[in-house]
Amino acid sequence: MLKKNKIHVIFGDEEPLMNAVLELRKAGIRIKDAFTPFPVHGLDAAMGIPRTRIAIASFLFGITGTSLATLMMWYMMIYDWPNDIGGKPNWAYYYNMPAFIPITFESTVFCAAHLMVLTYLLSSWLLPGVPPKNPDPRTTDDKFMLYLELTDEQSKLAEDIAKKNGAEEVNYKGEIYIEPKY
Amino acid sequence: MHPESEIRTPLILGNKTYKQITDDIIAPIEGKTSKWWYFLFTVSLLTALWGIASFTYTIGEGIGTWGSNNSVDWAWDITNFVWWIGIGHAGTLISAVLLLFRQKWRMAISRAAEAMTIFAVINAGLYVSLHTGRPWVDYWLFPLPNQFGSLWPNFNSPLLWDVFAVTTYMTVSIVFWYMGLIPDFATIRDRMVHKGWKKFYSILSFGWGGRAKHWQRLEEVSLVLAGLSTPLVFSVHSIVSFDFATSILPGWHTTIFPPYFVSGAVFSGFAMVLTLMLVVRKAYKLEEYLTIKHIEYMNILIIVTGSIVGVAYLTELFMAWYSGVEFEQYAFLNRATGPMAWSYWAMMTCNVISPQLFWIKKIRTSILATFILSIVVNIGMWFERFVIIVPTLCRTFLPSSWATYTPSFVDIGMFIGTIGFFGVLFLLFSRYFPVIAIAETKTILKTSGENFKKLAASHKQHQVEQH
Numbered sequence: 001m002l003k004k005n006k007i008h009v010i011f012g013d014e015e016p017l018m019n020a021v022l023e024l025r026k027a028g029i030r031i032k033d034a035f036t037p038f039p040v041h042g043l044d045a046a047m048g049i050p051r052t053r054i055a056i057a058s059f060l061f062g063i064t065g066t067s068l069a070t071l072m073m074w075y076m077m078i079y080d081w082p083n084d085i086g087g088k089p090n091w092a093y094y095y096n097m098p099a100f101i102p103i104t105f106e107s108t109v110f111c112a113a114h115l116m117v118l119t120y121l122l123s124s125w126l127l128p129g130v131p132p133k134n135p136d137p138r139t140t141d142d143k144f145m146l147y148l149e150l151t152d153e154q155s156k157l158a159e160d161i162a163k164k165n166g167a168e169e170v171n172y173k174g175e176i177y178i179e180p181k182y
Numbered sequence: 183m184h185p186e187s188e189i190r191t192p193l194i195l196g197n198k199t200y201k202q203i204t205d206d207i208i209a210p211i212e213g214k215t216s217k218w219w220y221f222l223f224t225v226s227l228l229t230a231l232w233g234i235a236s237f238t239y240t241i242g243e244g245i246g247t248w249g250s251n252n253s254v255d256w257a258w259d260i261t262n263f264v265w266w267i268g269i270g271h272a273g274t275l276i277s278a279v280l281l282l283f284r285q286k287w288r289m290a291i292s293r294a295a296e297a298m299t300i301f302a303v304i305n306a307g308l309y310v311s312l313h314t315g316r317p318w319v320d321y322w323l324f325p326l327p328n329q330f331g332s333l334w335p336n337f338n339s340p341l342l343w344d345v346f347a348v349t350t351y352m353t354v355s356i357v358f359w360y361m362g363l364i365p366d367f368a369t370i371r372d373r374m375v376h377k378g379w380k381k382f383y384s385i386l387s388f389g390w391g392g393r394a395k396h397w398q399r400l401e402e403v404s405l406v407l408a409g410l411s412t413p414l415v416f417s418v419h420s421i422v423s424f425d426f427a428t429s430i431l432p433g434w435h436t437t438i439f440p441p442y443f444v445s446g447a448v449f450s451g452f453a454m455v456l457t458l459m460l461v462v463r464k465a466y467k468l469e470e471y472l473t474i475k476h477i478e479y480m481n482i483l484i485i486v487t488g489s490i491v492g493v494a495y496l497t498e499l500f501m502a503w504y505s506g507v508e509f510e511q512y513a514f515l516n517r518a519t520g521p522m523a524w525s526y527w528a529m530m531t532c533n534v535i536s537p538q539l540f541w542i543k544k545i546r547t548s549i550l551a552t553f554i555l556s557i558v559v560n561i562g563m564w565f566e567r568f569v570i571i572v573p574t575l576c577r578t579f580l581p582s583s584w585a586t587y588t589p590s591f592v593d594i595g596m597f598i599g600t601i602g603f604f605g606v607l608f609l610l611f612s613r614y615f616p617v618i619a620i621a622e623t624k625t626i627l628k629t630s631g632e633n634f635k636k637l638a639a640s641h642k643q644h645q646v647e648q649h
Contacts, residue, residue, distance in 0.1 A: 036397065037621060038365075054402050106417065109413070120400070124395070126396070127388055132389055
């Protein structure tokens with residue numbers, strides 16, 4: 001059994017937070033999570049969080065929307081019930097395509113936007129009724145918090161680095177026990 | 183963080199800290215509701231009720247209760263639809279296009295402008311659903327087989343494009359707006375003491391905690407949504423203009439319509455944002471976040487879009503003459519000199535002449551002048567849609583079908599009613615939701631806040647002296 005301390009490190013500003021993160025990482029300490037009141041630029045990179053791929057997902061959802069709209073209009077207007085409306089016949093898809101462009105575009109945007117947002121909400125588990133994810137309520141106002149899970153000796157080192165960089169508080173919030181991997 | 187030039191005017195005035203920003207923006211939500219709010223809410227609610235009565239009467243009796251007739255079959259309904267949806271466009275322009283251009287001043291107005299977009303599009307949607315005559319079968323507009331037989335809606339028709347465009351626009355705008363609101367709801371949730379309100383904002387905040395990964399995702403989502411909304415907003419009003427441009431009526435059948443409608447929409451939208459924000463900043467004491475500089479920036483955009491609209495009007499006149507088509511020529515002659523010339527000249531004065539006053543810095547930075555001119559612009563833009571629709575339909579190809587038009591009390595009731603409904607929604611929004619994006623504003627404090635800019639300048643001065 002490996003004992004680890006749960007530590008909340010509170011900062012009053014984003015520069016000390018960034019400096020502490022960089023120094024902690026240099027010392028080989030893994031930063032479990034960070035809670036900030038607004039997006040701190042470069043924090044994700046400093047913490048070693050990989051880039052999000054949600055934009056790629058959005059692109060894929062978008063081309064799905066394009067295909068769905070194409071399929072829908074081809075089926076309804078060309079295949080299922082072709083009509084000659086006002087001298088404008090619907091005999092072939094390529095012939096009518098110019099008139100189908102607006103809806104194809106709208107459907108692309110519709111799917112790209114909504115499915116991306118749904119992916120974002122589900123992957124981050126942000127849904128109505130979910131309990132607040134921030135352990136300290138001050139982090140949505142003006143405080144910045146690092147969450148660490150460290151062994152006793154790492155804790156000492158981390159505390160020193162955090163204090164040196166201007167941490168306002170270093171709070172020990174209990175312990176967890178981790179089954180060591182062999 | 184990129185240091186910003188000292189020459190740039192600060193966007194947040196006063197000696198602000200992150201905490202101060204939270205306090206200032208949440209103050210109206212936490213504080214007591216003012217008497218003015220109750221007064222305005224009652225007035226809006228009463229006018230909205232008048233609107234509901236008119237809507238109900240229309241549904242019960244049919245659209246024969248309107249002033250529209252056999253020749254003028256589109257009148258106030260479509261005028262108001264285009265007016266409302268045009269107003270909505272500024273919200274998306276501010277939050278999406280200005281985001282792509284990295285304009286920091288958008289942050290003070292984007293939240294309220296997006297709310298305005300949504301409420302305006304809801305009103306526009308009411309007209310669309312009602313002008314069909316039988317709103318209970320409006321589901322026919324969606325791609326369902328007609329009466330569940332085998333006939334489908336006509337995808338070659340711009341009216342159906344409009345259904346898809348407006349639906350997409352409204353839902354994407356709501357989502358875009360709400361994604362930005364989530365972190366701010368979390369801020370309010372974490373401050374609320376009252377249990378019920380805490381629960382209320384807790385549900386609205388979706389459990390947001392400001393984790394680094396979530397911020398990273400949210401920033402990417404906002405950027406992609408902005409990239410999607412930008413062509414979307416242009417497409418929506420282009421498609422609205424296709425409703426007219428793809429017809430064969432002289433005065434409507436012109437290729438200039440899409441850009442002309444889009445710039446007109448942005449023009450009227452900015453005017454509406456100004457009208458609302460000038461009241462909001464005063465009522466909620468947000469003058470330090472919504473500065474004179476913000477007002478000036480918006481007025482400059484009004485000059486730009488107003489001038490585009492002016493050029494479009496003149497181009498239309500020129501093309502009518504140059505085309506050599508007598509029907510086209512008559513359509514414009516009729517607008518400018520016919521029985522409804524007063525509406526044409528009202529439009530010209532309000533839309534072409536009045537925004538040019540903003541070239542004068544004193545007018546551009548005056549709150550009173552801006553407030554008055556913003557209302558004038560919106561009146562002008564209403565007349566623009568009226569001029570395009572009604573005088574044109576009054577005198578089409580056949581003189582035997584020429585007619586005239588007067589709105590009925592139901593038309594007037596519906597129009598005033600939607601303004602009241604808009605007021606009700608906006609007042610509720612401004613009372614219970616943060617009117618300025620809290621988290622976003624904090625990100626620009628250190629680059630554009632007055633105190634931080636002064637600090638940076640003094641550092642620089644200090645360095646120069648040391649050398």
